[in-house]
Amino acid sequence: MIPHINESQNDFDEIDLKYQHQVKKVKWHHRILLNRPLKVIVVLSLVAVVAPLLVYQFCFFTSISLPPSDGYSVGSCLIPRTMRLACGVGSMSEEECHPHCCYDRNLNMCFHRLPSRFSYIMNQPWNENTILQPRIATVPYSFQNSRTKIKLSIDEVSATHMTLTIYDSRNMSFVGNRIYNKDYTYEISSPELNIVVNATQGTIFDTSRGPLIASDNIWEISFKLTNETMYGFGEIPLKLDTTKIIYSRDSELNSIPLIFSKVNGSFHGLLVDINDPTEIYIRPDKQIVVRSITNFGFKLHLFTGPKPQKIMQDVMKITGRNKNWEYWTLGIHICNEVPGLNLTDFISAARAMPYDSHCGNRPIVFNSNQCKDSEISNINTVNEGANLVRSASKKFVPHVSPYIRYIEEDNNEIINATTTQAVNEVIESCKIIPKFEDLMYHLDNFELYKGNIDGYDVVYPEYDLNSTELLDNLWAYDTEFDGLVLENNWPLDVANKTFNGTDLLLPYFNKNFEEAFEHTPQWNLTLVNSTSLYLFKHNQYGNSFASAFRKKVINKPISSSSLFLNGRFAVNRQNVNTSWTDLHKELMAIALGGISGSWLWSSPICGDTNNFNPDNHANLCVKWYLAATYLPLIKIHSKDTPRHPLAFNGTRRAIITGALNRRLGLLPYYYTTLQEGPLLRPMFYQFPESKSLHDINTQFSVGESLIMIPNLQPFQSHVHMWLPPGTWYELWSGLKLKGKEGDPVTLATNEGDFFTAIRGGSILFIKKEATLTAEDTRLTIPFSTIIALECINGNENCHASGKLYVTPNMTLFFEATERNLTLTAEGHDFDPICDWFGGSWTPDLEFFYIYGLADEHNNYDNYRYVSKFTDLCFLMNDDELVVDFLS
The missing domain is CATH 2.60.40.1760 (glycosyl hydrolase (family 31))
Known part of the structure; x- marks a missing residue:
């Protein structure tokens, strides 16, 4: 029988139960090792500290290195990849990376520390x-x-x-x-x-x-x-x-x-x-x-x-600022280089087409035998073209390039000279280049450098302010010219380039520079007795060419390509492709160029490169002509394919001709605006306090009074105008635009339309009709005024103001209310207006369009039209003239 106890365990007192045990002290590291949560925390802490150090050491350093001993900043390599600045050329092997830079082995990139040690x-x-x-x-x-x-x-x-x-x-x-x-x-x-x-x-x-x-x-x-x-x-x-x-x-x-x-x-x-x-x-x-x-x-x-x-x-x-320009230069300039296009036929067909100047039979390229007419030098051809242009009552404005073709004098073939002496013999026989030593030479053997343009060998003189004699000899033409367009003067050279030796002379050279050097003379050329490479003088070449011509022709308007920080000449835009994107780029470039100090920029309508297709680009061309209405200077330069107005038919030609006429009508406003500031302006320039407009690049201010909203997409049926502060009206209808500052207003448009708005408070002096040239329009067509009122408290306390620049010695000022227009003059040079035989401005003010009146005062949907003849010459004797609108 198994022995057992009779009493229940509960009957024993806990204090009577005694256990035999031995108590030991647990050390601190045992507590850590035996405590699972604490172990996790310790391990994570070690990983958080050690892992970055390991990454920092083996992923960013090119080698194990200690902090610099010079005591200056150490610099960190822990830089996000998007924020890294390439050290040297950037992409290279680890051995090529400078030891004071960082290296990313995954990207094979060498980059600067932050802060950089290169200081x-x-x-x-x-x-x-x-x-x-x-x-x-x-x-x-x-x-x-x-x-x-x-x-x-x-x-x-x-x-x-x-x-x-x-x-x-x-x-x-x-x-x-x-x-x-x-x-x-x-x-x-x-x-x-x-x-x-x-x-x-x-x-x-x-x-x-x-x-x-x-x-x-x-x-x-x-x-x-x-x-x-x-x-x-x-x-x-x-x-x-x-x-x-x-x-x-x-x-x-x-x-x-x-x-x-x-x-x-x-x-x-x-x-x-x-x-x-x-x-x-x-x-x-x-x-x-x-x-x-x-x-x-x-x-x-x-x-x-x-x-x-x-x-x-x-x-x-x-x-500096360009001051050598005249009213007619704001008109339309045409140049044709289309093979087989006869100038006589063009002038005859263009009798009813508005334009102001033409480049003649073809652009001018200097030749080594300029003293003698030949098939290539075409001295007689240039002279004949100039006479044709002048006989059509247009200005002759030739295009001129800076390089010189070399042609064998006896047989009119290109010189195939391999020595300077051979070329000098030809030059001496023609006696036209007194400073022949100022040409570009190869650096390695000092042989004459010959570039290539249109299959011809050309050489490049260095122009400077002492080049007047050179230009006098090169200019072998009998005719006078009214202005000049200097082109291709970056200067152009399409010969194949080699970039051997860039690693010896140029420690930093990449694809960006290689593309930039592609159509310019070889980068490592030099001048005789000069140790300076050509590339250091390249950016000033266009300035030198323009300045040399300015010394030759002091008072003639000159437009030039490749100007560097030089606002003393009008800008000639070249090599613009024909696309909707390029139209937008041109508008932004001209607007930014204007507010950077170059107020007079020309833009080739429909571009001027060989990618023009008359079937695919017809609608784009129409929009480009409409945009050109609001540009400072315009030119129509047809090279391989005609893109002048006569190249279009039907409705398109009518729209283009109307746009050119509208431009001539707006020139009094443009001429006045350009005395004090640029014409085309970005929104952030014109409205710097309107933050909502700063980044807008789809609308542009035209002076202080107009805004143009271009169609920049094919088949565009509407545009959005972001409203600037103040009151705005549609320019030609007087429709008041409703909305708050910064609001987008959707406006209908079409292929033949270009939406333009006028600021309330403005008075615009224009010509509602136009003749065939800017000067004829200014002299023969009566003035019209568009008065866009800015009203306070409904239609009460309305006002508008404007001015018309006539000469440096006289400006007309205008103040309007809802009832009348008051005209005053500052200065007394009335001859351009009131000299019957020698004047250049019409004195007749006849038509008034008033926007912003109460409906009961309008005689059209959105404006009141008033026809009252006013002779501006009365201001010669009267302090002011007043025109009453409501009587």
């Missing part, structure tokens, strides 16, 4: 005489030596304009000006150089401790202008992650390197004043990187604004 240092607080020394002895480009003695100069030009110049001080020295009252402050950090410029709106320039590199044929700097929007280089707004090249060529002829930046609703600007080939990269983080093939350095102009108009005014003090 300059000083051993004292900065002043104009401080020598800056490189922190790193070599640069990421071919491991060249860093420039050891560079300086920073700051010139306080005015209260709103300062200049930063970073340059090699071995052969030059600059001392900046100082002024007391200015709208900016700047801070130059030491011992590591960093530049920060502040204005009333905030920070407007900051190098952000990015790289500053200076070495032979490569300088690099990075900076930031804003965290907001930028505009420039033909783009509204400026696109991020894009690269721009400053090197005159067939695709980028006149982009002024000016960037408008926005900070806190205000604007400031930066102008890149670098003559040498330069690459400007707009990064996704809005940092700007400038790399230049230069040995001078950088010159950057900063403008505080705070309005775009003030920036433009400051820029024009640098670039």
Whole structure:
């Protein structure tokens, strides 16, 4: 029998139960090892700390390296891939990457630390005489030596304009000006150089401790202008992650390197004043990187604004202003190069077509035997064409290129000379080039360089202000000309290029530069007795050619391609493709060019390249003609296929002719506007306080009173107008547009329409009809006025104002209410209006269109039409003239 206890366990007292056990102390690390949650936390902490260090070491460093021993900033490699700045050429092997840069093994990319170790240092607080020394002895480009003695100069030009110049001080020295009252402050950090410029709106320039590199044929700097929007280089707004090249060529002829930046609703600007080939990269983080093939350095102009108009005014003090233009230059210019197109036949067929000037039989190209007429030099052909144009009462405006064809004098064949002596013999026999030594030569053997254009060998003289004798001899034509269009002067050369030796002379050279150099003379040419490569002079070639002609013809209007920071000439746009996208690009480029200081820009209607197809592009051409109504200058340049109005039929020709006539009618307003500012303007320029309009690039202000809303898509049936502040009316019907500032208003349109609005408070002096030229229209057609009233409290207290520029010594002013128009004159130069035989303006004011009246005062749907003859010559004796609308 199994023994058992009779009493229940519950009967025992707990304190009577005694256990035999031994208590031991548990150490701290055992607690960690035996505590599962704590183990997880410890492991995760170690991973969080060690893993980044391992990634940092083995994924970003090119090698195991210690912090720099110089005591300056270490710099981090932990930079998001989208924010990395290429160190050197960027894509390379790990061995090629500079040891002071970072390397991404996955992308094979070498990039700068942040902050970069490639900086300059000083051993004292900065002043104009401080020598800056490189922190790193070599640069990421071919491991060249860093420039050891560079300086920073700051010139306080005015209260709103300062200049930063970073340059090699071995052969030059600059001392900046100082002024007391200015709208900016700047801070130059030491011992590591960093530049920060502040204005009333905030920070407007900051190098952000990015790289500053200076070495032979490569300088690099990075900076930031804003965290907001930028505009420039033909783009509204400026696109991020894009690269721009400053090197005159067939695709980028006149982009002024000016960037408008926005900070806190205000604007400031930066102008890149670098003559040498330069690459400007707009990064996704809005940092700007400038790399230049230069040995001078950088010159950057900063403008505080705070309005775009003030920036433009400051820029024009640098670039100058074109003052050699006349009223007729705002008309229509035509040039035909179509094979088989006879000028006599064209002039006969175009008797009823409005145009003002023509280039003659063909553009002018200089030849080595200009002193003798030949099949190629065509001296007689040019003279005959000029006479035909003048006999049709049009202006003769030839197109001229800067290069010279070489032709054997005896048999009119191209010279096949292999030595300078052979060419000199031909030149001597013709005796036309007194400065023949100023031509381009190969650097390696100093043989004469011959480019190729249209299958001909050509050479390139260097033009300067002493080239008058050269031009006199080259100009072998008997006829006078009324103006000039200088073209192909980047200059053009379609010969095959070689880029051998770029690795020896150009440590930084990429596809962007190769494409830019493609249709220009060989990059490594030189002049006799010159050690400077051609590429360093290339960007100034167009300026030199234009300036040489200006000295030859002082008072004639000149339009030129390839101008660099030169607003003293009208701009000739070239090589524009025929597409809807290119039409939009042209409008943006002209608008930005105008507010950058070049007010007179021409645009080839329907483009001027060989991609024009009359069947596919007919509707686009009609829209381009309608857009040209509102451009500063226009030209119709037909090369392989006609695109002048006579090339179209039926309704299309009627619409095109009507657009050209409408342009001639608007010229009094354009002529007045261009005395004080650009014609075509972006919205952010005209309405800087309307933030909702800043990024709009589908409508443009035309002066202060008009807005044009183009059709930029095929078969577009409507457009959207984003309303600026104030009251707006449809220009030709007087329909009042309803909405608040910034609201989009949808407006119907069609293939033959181009919507235009007029600002309330404006008076527009126009010609409702037109004759065959701008000057005839101005002289013979009576004035009409469109009065767009701005009314307060309904239709009470309405007003409008405007003016008409007549001569530098007289301007007419107009003030209107809902009841009358009052005219006054400032100045007393009435001869252009009132001289019956020698005048240039009609004195007749006859037709009035008043918008904004109450319905009971209108005699048309949306406006009141009044016809009252008024002689402006009465202002010679009376202080004012008053026209009553309601009587």
